[in-house]
Amino acid sequence: MTGSDRRPGLRRRDFLSAVGVAGGAGTLLATMGALGLTPAAQADSPYRAPRRSDFSLSGRSSAKVVILGGGIAGLACAYELGKAGYDCTVLEARDRVGGRNFTARGGTTQTDVRGDRQTARFSDDVYMNTGPGRIAQWMVTLDYCRELGVPIEVFTNTNANAFIYNEAAGMREPVRYRTAKADMYGYVSELLAKATDRRALDAELTKADKERLLDFLQDWGAIGGKAGSRRYTGTPRRGYSVDPGAGDQAGVPLGPVPSLSKTFADGVGRYFSFEFDYDQAMLMFQPVGGMDRIPMALAREVGGHRIRLRHVVTRITGGPDDVTVAYRDSNGEQRQITADFCVAALPPHILARIPHNLGADVQNALRAWQVDTAAKIGLEYRSRWWETDHRIYGGITETDLDVEHFWYPSHGFHGRRGILVNYFYDEHARKYGDLSPSERVRRAVAHGVKIHGEKHRTELTNSFSVAWHLIPHIEGAWAVPPVGTPAYRLLGKPAGRLYFAGDWLSHLTGWQAGSFDSARLVVSHLHERALSH
Amino acid sequence: MTGSDRRPGLRRRDFLSAVGVAGGAGTLLATMGALGLTPAAQADSPYRAPRRSDFSLSGRSSAKVVILGGGIAGLACAYELGKAGYDCTVLEARDRVGGRNFTARGGTTQTDVRGDRQTARFSDDVYMNTGPGRIAQWMVTLDYCRELGVPIEVFTNTNANAFIYNEAAGMREPVRYRTAKADMYGYVSELLAKATDRRALDAELTKADKERLLDFLQDWGAIGGKAGSRRYTGTPRRGYSVDPGAGDQAGVPLGPVPSLSKTFADGVGRYFSFEFDYDQAMLMFQPVGGMDRIPMALAREVGGHRIRLRHVVTRITGGPDDVTVAYRDSNGEQRQITADFCVAALPPHILARIPHNLGADVQNALRAWQVDTAAKIGLEYRSRWWETDHRIYGGITETDLDVEHFWYPSHGFHGRRGILVNYFYDEHARKYGDLSPSERVRRAVAHGVKIHGEKHRTELTNSFSVAWHLIPHIEGAWAVPPVGTPAYRLLGKPAGRLYFAGDWLSHLTGWQAGSFDSARLVVSHLHERALSH
Numbered sequence A, B: 001m002t003g004s005d006r007r008p009g010l011r012r013r014d015f016l017s018a019v020g021v022a023g024g025a026g027t028l029l030a031t032m033g034a035l036g037l038t039p040a041a042q043a044d045s046p047y048r049a050p051r052r053s054d055f056s057l058s059g060r061s062s063a064k065v066v067i068l069g070g071g072i073a074g075l076a077c078a079y080e081l082g083k084a085g086y087d088c089t090v091l092e093a094r095d096r097v098g099g100r101n102f103t104a105r106g107g108t109t110q111t112d113v114r115g116d117r118q119t120a121r122f123s124d125d126v127y128m129n130t131g132p133g134r135i136a137q138w139m140v141t142l143d144y145c146r147e148l149g150v151p152i153e154v155f156t157n158t159n160a161n162a163f164i165y166n167e168a169a170g171m172r173e174p175v176r177y178r179t180a181k182a183d184m185y186g187y188v189s190e191l192l193a194k195a196t197d198r199r200a201l202d203a204e205l206t207k208a209d210k211e212r213l214l215d216f217l218q219d220w221g222a223i224g225g226k227a228g229s230r231r232y233t234g235t236p237r238r239g240y241s242v243d244p245g246a247g248d249q250a251g252v253p254l255g256p257v258p259s260l261s262k263t264f265a266d267g268v269g270r271y272f273s274f275e276f277d278y279d280q281a282m283l284m285f286q287p288v289g290g291m292d293r294i295p296m297a298l299a300r301e302v303g304g305h306r307i308r309l310r311h312v313v314t315r316i317t318g319g320p321d322d323v324t325v326a327y328r329d330s331n332g333e334q335r336q337i338t339a340d341f342c343v344a345a346l347p348p349h350i351l352a353r354i355p356h357n358l359g360a361d362v363q364n365a366l367r368a369w370q371v372d373t374a375a376k377i378g379l380e381y382r383s384r385w386w387e388t389d390h391r392i393y394g395g396i397t398e399t400d401l402d403v404e405h406f407w408y409p410s411h412g413f414h415g416r417r418g419i420l421v422n423y424f425y426d427e428h429a430r431k432y433g434d435l436s437p438s439e440r441v442r443r444a445v446a447h448g449v450k451i452h453g454e455k456h457r458t459e460l461t462n463s464f465s466v467a468w469h470l471i472p473h474i475e476g477a478w479a480v481p482p483v484g485t486p487a488y489r490l491l492g493k494p495a496g497r498l499y500f501a502g503d504w505l506s507h508l509t510g511w512q513a514g515s516f517d518s519a520r521l522v523v524s525h526l527h528e529r530a531l532s533h
Helices: A010-016 A025-034 A052-058 A072-082 A140-148 A177-197 A207-221 A260-266 A268-276 A293-302 A360-366 A426-433 A437-452 A486-491 A512-532 B010-016 B025-034 B052-058 B072-082 B140-148 B177-197 B207-221 B260-266 B268-276 B293-302 B360-366 B426-433 B437-452 B486-491 B512-532
Strands: A064-068 A087-091 A109-111 A117-119 A152-155 A163-165 A240-242 A284-287 A312-318 A323-328 A334-339 A341-344 A370-372 A374-381 A395-399 A405-408 A418-425 A460-467 A478-480 A498-500 B064-068 B087-091 B109-111 B117-119 B152-155 B163-165 B240-242 B284-287 B312-318 B323-328 B334-339 B341-344 B370-372 B374-381 B395-399 B405-408 B418-425 B460-467 B478-480 B498-500
Touching (some): A163 A177, A437 A460, B163 B177, B260 B268, B341 B512, B374 B437, B395 B437, B418 B426, B437 B460
Parallel strands (some): A064 A341, B064 B087
Antiparallel strands (some): A152 A284, A323 A334, B109 B117, B395 B405
């Protein structure tokens, strides 16, 4: 998942790059890195999973661990600790593992905190990832897919044929990414080439720099040479109204080309940098068959007997040598479990509501995370008209509408049916959250028609929506870590024999990779401690 | 396939956009289109396949058609004509259908025109598309995949994590696309923002234009504001030397940032426009399991009994009411077939060698196509080190080496093995074509080590290479149509009862879509004629 204000991924991107895109801190750190001056914590020390031989060789025995929460962080802890034979028990409040990694299929039900119950009526061959939907190449999540044997395929995060539509800017119809890019880059090239010709940049550019820059701009912006006054007058990169074909059909390039002022005023360029972001740049990936293939595979490895669903934690009591966790089991009975260690892999705001004896500092720290929300509306269609009518095979259409992003499916190309997903954040997610499921769909479809025409309404068959602040036991999309504060530092350490884990304790909040990385860190510390006592 | 000189796709792109990226003719046509002034031939008249009822309703009977060549154009003709019950026979000189659509798997053999025989020793789970490898969303090829039930998946034409390497520019090591883009776009933004601040563009920009442009540049180029002198000083978009992770691991942005002069001198920007091209922009696609799933599906629909392999055409004799084709069959026997119509779906330079009575004009016209070549070298590795070591899951590394492009596989992610493909053109393809298969591999691997290190050599297990000018009965990668000449016009019409078909008679040469479109055009004309007589 990814937070955003106007431009996709903005909120998250800002966090990811908090080390300094604008202020120069990034450069500072980079320079430090080049000089070997970065802090030890930054060192790229590869994770080493616990092994059974760690205990057998040391003559020690493994420990009993109770894990609160069967989301990615909790499951990953149980999986990694299980490699060394730890006796793990996972308590999960919901009726399924995975946490926010929640894939809706035909028959999936969800009752929100208001009591509104939805059942997805999707066809057998489609699904909707209501939580995380994409994985970057560098993320540890892919390593887990490899290790667990979860097949992956490309997630189509960007598509030249998808649309951009800024209603507030006065755009009357959507424009394709490829067209918007050709025009923006064309005008940027024209302007920079002219300024170079006018010697406005002589202080910055040598003669050789200038020649190379002008060569680049001519190719990259498809502008005329000096004789052509460096003008941008359109390019077939914009697309064609009649495609090139056989015989006489040379193709008719799409026209007319909007003016520079119109192109800038439409604001189409605001979406372009999304695809440069370290966490959003293509290529991206998804598990074949649904994102929940990951928690399903983890649960398989951990073993079903270690995972207790519909078990709600009611009290946490840390002692000098153990931790006792009281819970209400799936039959409504009050029970408790005592273990050598506990890993609390719940969202901080949920954890903060559970009575405990971990102290006021811990309780105050748990309140230091700001919790954001997000929503997804999945619309199943009886035909894949976006492929046949618009030639859009995957990707994301970006808009300034309150439903923000339109995700076309990255799987099932040419299939019978498919699901479009609107994905949006914060105030928009709260606004839609306030509506009934059917009202959400009505409103979303009214927007979609502006992009795609009437088929966005007439071909609709089923829907399912999730507003994450309304999902019981989760109540949010992600929590923004107060990095660098005493609160963040405090919960990065164990409270006695209780460890905290989750993407909220990482620099990758809202990403499964943050949960995996956090789980690995906790497992490493816990294991080191178990071996040293 | 795609021709290129220095920059990928250049040759082809130039052709596709011959209507005028530079000269203004594109704009002219686009304007004409907007005014409804484009020629009738440009009208977007949807193709209508022949039907059996066309004959039953008219009381006419369908005709016998002999089709020369079982490549995409020939098979598509047989498939489309077959829908109306035409009695088609396809004569194919090679031992397989598909023509240049040729997928090499374990056991595939190929003997070139010099007599050099290769057998691919690839593992069961990998393959190599030696000819066409990618399909754009708008191309009719995808419609055939849908109609024929050939599943498709994303072809990874661009990847932010792939490399760029220009040895001649003095680069000492490859740089990732994402890093090169961040730096080029950062410096372009800095320069244009400065020029704007200096009022060098006041003639072009209103106050509102300026504000919008500067807002765009700040976000898109990740540059500082006016107070920061608009400077580009790096951005996490470049990548990280230590990724962001859990706890204290904020990540270490990749450094140091090269100077503007170095960035320009490295010439990394020359590859950026490739992904804007109408025929190359992502998303692109490929059939699951190999490109030859398309000819295999066509052949299945046409019926094996209608397709004769290892049948070499030796003479074409057109008459007033029929066409007689003499051939040498798979047993070496000389035979002939007479049909109401003939479709010659062979490359023009191959057709030109076959004796015929179609006249000197036809013979001269067939010589008007310039034939380009291309080569692919497939290298199978015992591990997918590009995924594990370089975090490159698909995409293409671009270089100025003679092996030009390095394609990482778009399928089999996380699999046991995989095949890297070098793809290159013209003089480079001829140079490698002159080498023995093992010498080709030795040379290609020596280059690959510069990009990927020693694993490019040490993990290699098998290889297979194709230099298209050396493949019997094809002898080229694509033929460049002399669009607008009498020769092109002449062969766009039938010579008596013989029609010409192929991508060489389209504005999409080297693309399967050109073959399909050409086949449809010929089928439409032939069918109209059959119905009117």
